Amino acid sequence: MRDEWEHAHTDYTLPAQRQIPASLAESESDWRQYLETSAPNGWLIRHNAMTEALVSGKPMYLLHTTKDIDAIRISRQLHVSTGCLVGALYCSPLVSQREGLRPHNLGTYLMRTKPSTTPMVFEVIPDAPIRLKGVDYLHLGAVHLRTYERFQSFLTLAENDQLDHAVLTGLRSAAVFLDAALRNAAGHATPAPEFIDQLSDAVAHVPFLGYLYFEVLSEYLMLHSVTPETKTYAQAGELNNWLYKRLAFAAVDGMDQLFDLARFNPRYHRLVQLIEGMEPALGSGVAEYVRRRLSHLFARTALHPSQDAASVTFLGADLSTLRNVAPGLIGQMIFREIRYMPRYQQLYHCFEKAKALEAWDYWNSEGIPTPFNGILPKGEIGINPVYPRSAVRVWTAEQDSSGYLHPAEEVSAVLTPHLASWWAPARQRERQITTDDSRVDVALGARSPIPTQRASIDGISA
Numbered sequence: 001m002r003d004e005w006e007h008a009h010t011d012y013t014l015p016a017q018r019q020i021p022a023s024l025a026e027s028e029s030d031w032r033q034y035l036e037t038s039a040p041n042g043w044l045i046r047h048n049a050m051t052e053a054l055v056s057g058k059p060m061y062l063l064h065t066t067k068d069i070d071a072i073r074i075s076r077q078l079h080v081s082t083g084c085l086v087g088a089l090y091c092s093p094l095v096s097q098r099e100g101l102r103p104h105n106l107g108t109y110l111m112r113t114k115p116s117t118t119p120m121v122f123e124v125i126p127d128a129p130i131r132l133k134g135v136d137y138l139h140l141g142a143v144h145l146r147t148y149e150r151f152q153s154f155l156t157l158a159e160n161d162q163l164d165h166a167v168l169t170g171l172r173s174a175a176v177f178l179d180a181a182l183r184n185a186a187g188h189a190t191p192a193p194e195f196i197d198q199l200s201d202a203v204a205h206v207p208f209l210g211y212l213y214f215e216v217l218s219e220y221l222m223l224h225s226v227t228p229e230t231k232t233y234a235q236a237g238e239l240n241n242w243l244y245k246r247l248a249f250a251a252v253d254g255m256d257q258l259f260d261l262a263r264f265n266p267r268y269h270r271l272v273q274l275i276e277g278m279e280p281a282l283g284s285g286v287a288e289y290v291r292r293r294l295s296h297l298f299a300r301t302a303l304h305p306s307q308d309a310a311s312v313t314f315l316g317a318d319l320s321t322l323r324n325v326a327p328g329l330i331g332q333m334i335f336r337e338i339r340y341m342p343r344y345q346q347l348y349h350c351f352e353k354a355k356a357l358e359a360w361d362y363w364n365s366e367g368i369p370t371p372f373n374g375i376l377p378k379g380e381i382g383i384n385p386v387y388p389r390s391a392v393r394v395w396t397a398e399q400d401s402s403g404y405l406h407p408a409e410e411v412s413a414v415l416t417p418h419l420a421s422w423w424a425p426a427r428q429r430e431r432q433i434t435t436d437d438s439r440v441d442v443a444l445g446a447r448s449p450i451p452t453q454r455a456s457i458d459g460i461s462a
Helices: 002-007 028-038 049-056 069-075 105-113 141-150 157-185 192-203 208-224 228-235 242-251 268-278 280-302 319-325 327-340 344-366
Strands: 009-011 060-066 077-080 089-097 100-103 118-125 133-135 381-383 391-399 405-410 414-419
Touching: 002 009, 002 141, 002 344, 028 280, 049 089, 060 100, 060 105, 069 077, 089 105, 089 118, 100 105, 100 405, 105 242, 118 405, 141 327, 141 344, 157 192, 157 280, 157 319, 157 327, 192 208, 192 268, 192 280, 208 242, 208 268, 208 280, 208 327, 242 268, 268 280, 280 327, 319 327, 327 344, 344 414
Parallel strands: 077 414
Antiparallel strands: 009 133, 060 089, 060 118, 089 100, 089 381, 118 391, 391 405
């Protein structure tokens, strides 16, 4: 169990150490070195304002936005959310300056696009410098699968059969592309335009691919952008989060209503058009980058590290075999499919609390009071609700005309190991929609009603 959580975290103070499948043309270390040394903003992977604040051991100031400030005041509790941070209060960094607390560009985005929310300032005083180990939700597939197998008895026989059928049908429909991705990861390159179009078609059958696709493009944009806006944020030690926000809304109609990366599937010509529309110089290289990077990440996140990517095939494989060969992929597919079962609202806490408990235990043992999204240290950071060795205070905040935040009223509320309620709207099956509430940036007080819909999902917050 601990090995799975270790595998799902990236330590940015050390060279890449994960065990990966054999026969990959490029190692994780190869990619880390390439991104850090060849991309214009690669230096921000290790040397950014957030990671420097973590290792300093000094008090951290974090921004959280909520729609439920009254419920928090009444209950005196803050509940955490599931998803990319597993079970943490979703925040973004604040920098203490003479003028006030300056929001990270992610926080600025959240406040500008969610004007009806209340900004809250959290002060976290750690007991020691914090290790730079960020959780990577793309690597949580094995944890998802083990959790499902542990609580499989909670589902009826018909529900388990339905789940197996849905996963196997998706795998069979996408098998040709999945095998092609493994061949590319092993160095047998296919034409990038063909690869992108096959990827686009496969997303409908294996929604996890939409998350991989989006995260690869987000990485490409943040690390390679050279616009004045991006350079300004880089001077402050920040990756530019606005880039992937704009990409998502431009790529998928209605993303502002339901942020759903299972619908993120631009074909080749559309992909180039989207990237050129954001930054013309980046359009020519994007397809080849996606082909190489997504193939590599798919092999790493889908297959068990003991496997040989050059010999695995999804064509004709049975589900029992694939659970051993590709537990990461099967777990990600089950994780997304199971939440559309009619009874999942009743079972949600059984499955998600089990993972959160394991994450909290891992973070506590590793000295992590403030876990962050480790796909890239781009500013998505949370608060561990059960870290026993740090002090936390919270205030409502007011923003001045220059954008700085100032603590206003201290709130007598504590973080609790309770998960905010979550609900997925009925799947629109003709479009294969999945909604994964990953980065909910709203804390619910204990008396808050169950929401009728979330506008954020696994992989990104709306």
